Amino acid sequence: MPSSPGNERPKPFVFAEYCKGCGRCVGACAKDCIHAGTEINALTGLVPIELHLDNCNGCGLCIAACPEPFGLQPAPGADFDLQDPEKMFGARPSTAQKPTDIPAVRVPLPPMEPLVVKGTYASALGALLAGCRHVYGYPITPSTEGAELMAKLLPKLDGVFLQAVSEVATVNIMYGASGAGVPCMTFTSSPGFSLMLEGVSYMIGAELPGVFVNIMRGGPGLGNIGPEQADVKLACRGLGHGNTHALVLCPATPQEMLDLTILAFELTFKYRNPVVLLGDGYLGQITGKVSLPDHMLQPGLPSWAVFGDAAHRGNVINSIVLGERDLEVHNEHLNAKYARMAAEEQRAALYECADADTLLIACNTPAQMAKGAVRALRHQGVKAGLFRPITLWPFPIDALKALLPQLKRIMVVEASPGQIEDELRLALSYADVATPKIEHIRHMGGVLPQTNEIVERVLAGRAQEAQR
Amino acid sequence: MSSATTFGSPTFYSRFERHAHGEGLKGHATHYCAGCGHGLAHKYLAEAIDELGIQDRTVAVSPVGCAVFMFYYLDVGNTQAAHGRAPAVAIGHKTANPDSIVISYQGDGDLASIGLAEIVSTAQLGIPISVIFVNNAIYGMTGGQLAPTTLMGQRSSTSPKGRTPMMGQPLKMAELIAQLDGPVYVERVALYDNKQRVKAKKAIKKALECQVKGTGFSFVEVLAECPTHLGMEPEQAEKWVQESMVPVFPLGVKKDVTAEGPNFPTIPRPAFDAGHLLEVIDASPDAPPRFATAFPTHLDPTDVSLKLAGAGGDGAQTIALFLTRSAIAEGFDSTYIPSYGPESRGGTSYADVHVASEEVLSPASPDPHVLVAFNAPSLSKFGPQVRAGGTVIYDSTVVHEVPPLAPGVRVLAVPFTAIARDLGKVMVKNVVALGALQAATNLFPAETLLNTLRTALKDKAALIPLNEKAFAWGAQAVTDAR
Numbered sequence: 001m002p003s004s005p006g007n008e009r010p011k012p013f014v015f016a017e018y019c020k021g022c023g024r025c026v027g028a029c030a031k032d033c034i035h036a037g038t039e040i041n042a043l044t045g046l047v048p049i050e051l052h053l054d055n056c057n058g059c060g061l062c063i064a065a066c067p068e069p070f071g072l073q074p075a076p077g078a079d080f081d082l083q084d085p086e087k088m089f090g091a092r093p094s095t096a097q098k099p100t101d102i103p104a105v106r107v108p109l110p111p112m113e114p115l116v117v118k119g120t121y122a123s124a125l126g127a128l129l130a131g132c133r134h135v136y137g138y139p140i141t142p143s144t145e146g147a148e149l150m151a152k153l154l155p156k157l158d159g160v161f162l163q164a165v166s167e168v169a170t171v172n173i174m175y176g177a178s179g180a181g182v183p184c185m186t187f188t189s190s191p192g193f194s195l196m197l198e199g200v201s202y203m204i205g206a207e208l209p210g211v212f213v214n215i216m217r218g219g220p221g222l223g224n225i226g227p228e229q230a231d232v233k234l235a236c237r238g239l240g241h242g243n244t245h246a247l248v249l250c251p252a253t254p255q256e257m258l259d260l261t262i263l264a265f266e267l268t269f270k271y272r273n274p275v276v277l278l279g280d281g282y283l284g285q286i287t288g289k290v291s292l293p294d295h296m297l298q299p300g301l302p303s304w305a306v307f308g309d310a311a312h313r314g315n316v317i318n319s320i321v322l323g324e325r326d327l328e329v330h331n332e333h334l335n336a337k338y339a340r341m342a343a344e345e346q347r348a349a350l351y352e353c354a355d356a357d358t359l360l361i362a363c364n365t366p367a368q369m370a371k372g373a374v375r376a377l378r379h380q381g382v383k384a385g386l387f388r389p390i391t392l393w394p395f396p397i398d399a400l401k402a403l404l405p406q407l408k409r410i411m412v413v414e415a416s417p418g419q420i421e422d423e424l425r426l427a428l429s430y431a432d433v434a435t436p437k438i439e440h441i442r443h444m445g446g447v448l449p450q451t452n453e454i455v456e457r458v459l460a461g462r463a464q465e466a467q468r
Numbered sequence: 469m470s471s472a473t474t475f476g477s478p479t480f481y482s483r484f485e486r487h488a489h490g491e492g493l494k495g496h497a498t499h500y501c502a503g504c505g506h507g508l509a510h511k512y513l514a515e516a517i518d519e520l521g522i523q524d525r526t527v528a529v530s531p532v533g534c535a536v537f538m539f540y541y542l543d544v545g546n547t548q549a550a551h552g553r554a555p556a557v558a559i560g561h562k563t564a565n566p567d568s569i570v571i572s573y574q575g576d577g578d579l580a581s582i583g584l585a586e587i588v589s590t591a592q593l594g595i596p597i598s599v600i601f602v603n604n605a606i607y608g609m610t611g612g613q614l615a616p617t618t619l620m621g622q623r624s625s626t627s628p629k630g631r632t633p634m635m636g637q638p639l640k641m642a643e644l645i646a647q648l649d650g651p652v653y654v655e656r657v658a659l660y661d662n663k664q665r666v667k668a669k670k671a672i673k674k675a676l677e678c679q680v681k682g683t684g685f686s687f688v689e690v691l692a693e694c695p696t697h698l699g700m701e702p703e704q705a706e707k708w709v710q711e712s713m714v715p716v717f718p719l720g721v722k723k724d725v726t727a728e729g730p731n732f733p734t735i736p737r738p739a740f741d742a743g744h745l746l747e748v749i750d751a752s753p754d755a756p757p758r759f760a761t762a763f764p765t766h767l768d769p770t771d772v773s774l775k776l777a778g779a780g781g782d783g784a785q786t787i788a789l790f791l792t793r794s795a796i797a798e799g800f801d802s803t804y805i806p807s808y809g810p811e812s813r814g815g816t817s818y819a820d821v822h823v824a825s826e827e828v829l830s831p832a833s834p835d836p837h838v839l840v841a842f843n844a845p846s847l848s849k850f851g852p853q854v855r856a857g858g859t860v861i862y863d864s865t866v867v868h869e870v871p872p873l874a875p876g877v878r879v880l881a882v883p884f885t886a887i888a889r890d891l892g893k894v895m896v897k898n899v900v901a902l903g904a905l906q907a908a909t910n911l912f913p914a915e916t917l918l919n920t921l922r923t924a925l926k927d928k929a930a931l932i933p934l935n936e937k938a939f940a941w942g943a944q945a946v947t948d949a950r
């Protein structure tokens with residue numbers, strides 16, 4: 001509390017325009033010094049109190065009763081210039097340094113033998129290598145092993161694994177940790193991801209990084225724990241309410257579970273936007289060979305973080321923007337960011353595409369089945385190729401566009417009722433290009449398309465065409 | 469710190485730039501209605517932060533509700549949370565930076581309705597954060613609806629004739645939180661007169677001290693006035709809180725174990741040492757020895773598919789993993805995928821393994837080259853799927869009948885269990901099976917598998933001789949059967 005010169009305790013003082021006339025100070029004064037006002041203040045339209053301080057003993061109780069930060073105050077000393085607003089309300093001197101971006105440091109790693117680990121583990125190791133030491137989650141099959149490994153390893157690395165009360169709490173803990181500027185992640189599976197989406201929308205609105213590894217299982221509802229790809233719609237088109245997008249990465253092997261998790265951390269900080277890594281149940285559970293990268297990351301600290309120190313005190317993390325035009329501007333800013341992601345982050349893996357006239361399109365484990373089918377078809381003289389989107393949002397349309405003129409048919413192979421095909425068709429439609437016939441093999445419920453099935457369908461389609 | 473020539477606590481911004489861009493009156497006046505209790509709670513918070521000298525370290529998490537804009541006012545690190553989730557957000561901040569002083573500021577709808585799971589679990593966790601719970605018995609921001617703390621008979625826009633038991637009873641959060649093990653300090657205070665205000669300020673300061681000293685989770689419930697939705701003058705509202713609310717929500721300290729010292733472990737701070745990380749994730753620079761001279765093309769030119777099936781506990785998963793490790797040690801590609809989830813609890817537990825010269829494409833084994841069956845259901849389910857010319861090895865101790873199989877499938881009856889029993893440990897029957905598999909298929913040299921086995925047992929070296937014996941006896945059984 002400000003002190004006043006001399007021994008006397010300061011009496012109260014108020015600017016009429018900062019008094020709301022609530023009267024709480026009136027009852028607080030035992031000396032009857034404060035009276036309800038009678039005149040409306042022209043500026044506020046409210047009726048400020050009136051002070052009659054003859055009996056005032058400077059007890060300060062009235063000041064403690066005033067809810068307004070700039071309402072009743074101890075009267076300033078005589079030398080104080082009441083007319084100088086800069087002096088009264090000017091910025092308080094701060095010794096804090098301006099926050100600067102502290103970039104992540106690449107720490108080289110010696111060459112190591114490949115590990116033999118399951119997909120969820122590979123993703124967890126990727127996160128550790130990317131500098132993530134804050135993992136929050138709620139158990140759900142078939143993603144839980146990722147969390148279990150983190151629960152085992154993080155204490156050894158002085159990191160934090162915390163099992164939250166729910167997926168809702170999980171995403172909001174991430175909102176806090178990410179707001180503080182640290183890399184954080186969760187492992188979840190379809191129903192859990194649904195629950196997180198409100199929080200994901202908040203994170204996007206507040207421009208917070210965070211990595212969501214969603215090992216998709218069969219739906220809708222409780223469904224089953226078999227491998228599916230039916231959260232593509234959620235990840236690409238339905239990240240909670242409002243104008244939201246996030247980069248969606250689709251690994252196909254345990255190796256990519258590691259590589260793309262590391263990439264996810266780089267991208268999530270680059271764009272200050274969550275990144276979703278979609279795997280299928282198989283990919284989560286499959287054990288395979290995983291090579292380690294030649295470096296790990298030691299995270300920095302972004303300038304925008306609310307870390308809880310002097311440098312970052314002036315920051316705020318929030319997604320509320322009250323003014324309509326202000327919120328429109330914020331959305332325009334987000335749109336520009338989405339456009340940048342769409343232009344710069346398209347990724348696809350092309351297998352035997354150079355001369356292909358039959359193009360299989362698939363992601364995750366089904367892409368491995370499709371790759372097998374391409375080999376088998378090539379053996380039979382069919383010019384088949386595999387186009388594997390590694391980013392589903394943005395759909396890698398530029399790479400696909402280049403192939404379109406040579407294609408006779410596209411076959412979308414997926415473990416969903418057509419959600420990947422929807423992304424493809426939407427991208428083609430925006431690209432405004434002539435497209436060949438699009439066929440598909442779709443499975444649901446935990447059934448994966450099999451290599452033989454793909455081969456047979458492609459051959460049958462060609463036979464039909466030849467008859468025509 | 470404070471200076472005689474500026475107004476307000478230094479923990480308030482000198483101008484509320486975030487309040488309508490700080491223009492006009494809004495630069496120095498809150499958005500709260502006249503006489504609202506929130507203003508007082510903010511003020512005591514600001515003064516406590518100031519007095520404790522923690523302004524730079526403080527992170528204030530604001531809720532959804534009338535206090536959503538707390539970040540307009542408090543000159544500290546600010547985060548605005550989703551409805552009800554402020555304690556979760558606070559956990560995030562505190563675990564990210566254990567030095568930060570984290571305040572979760574919430575209203576009654578936020579904390580006691582939509583956010584119940586978060587507040588109860590965070591309180592029980594006991595992580596050192598400070599919760600300021602402003603209870604004014606009504607929803608303010610959305611316009612005067614029934615709150616979980618609305619009094620019986622109290623009117624609101626969703627209890628137009630007053631709260632009835634059909635709407636449940638008012639929730640006493642301070643008492644509820646106080647009976648948990650996690651919190652160190654829980655108090656309920658009020659703002660309706662000078663005496664209560666002094667206590668309120670003291671309680672808020674004490675709650676923050678719990679963090680400064682690292683003792684633990686603190687919770688202060690503030691009975692506050694919402695004159696607007698009570699339809700009262702602020703003075704009447706003060707009286708209403710005193711006369712109507714206090715009997716239902718008694719004031720006072722509900723729990724205080726702060727004298728007992730810290731109730732929560734030190735939150736770790738990560739270090740980033742490459743060598744340590746590689747050690748923790750079990751990475752090694754040493755290439756495992758190789759024994760195979762070529763891919764087992766006698767089984768398949770490029771991709772050998774196996775299935776190992778039994779009941780949970782038979783050890784099928786373990787040897788599947790050994791096979792994949794062995795293959796990768798030999799420089800091949802390999803995958804192993806278990807049956808997982810509810811299926812894997814009891815009943816059949818099976819694992820699909822592929823060993824490929826270049827790359828495993830399809831990880832499932834719907835028509836394996838090799839099946840190892842530990843029991844009759846596994847053999848009858850998967851036996852017929854084994855492809856023509858393949859191999860079936862089964863535990864003849866427990867399986868007595870072989871179903872019809874594809875043409876040319878070689879069948880080997882090996883008493884896994886009986887052999888393991890002879891060795892004195894039934895548990896090693898899977899290693900017996902592994903030995904049998906090696907002898908029957910020559911997928912890899914025996915030494916490859918034995919090396920994987922020894923590596924896996926490196927921390928239980930005493931078990932190695934037994935396992936080696938099990939492997940050898942399994943292999944011998946196949947040779948004898950020939």
Ligand code: SF4
Pocket residue numbers: 011012028029030031032033034053055056057058059060061062063
């Ligand atoms: S300082 Fe004390 S005596 Fe003076 S006006 Fe305020 S309450 Fe009354």
Ligand code: SF4
Pocket residue numbers: 014018019020021022023024025026048049065066067068071072503
């Ligand atoms: S308590 Fe403050 S705002 Fe209310 S009437 Fe008194 S001076 Fe004005």
Ligand code: SF4
Pocket residue numbers: 499500501502503504505506534604608609693694695696697
């Ligand atoms: S509605 Fe009630 S709680 Fe909200 S600002 Fe107004 S008085 Fe305060």
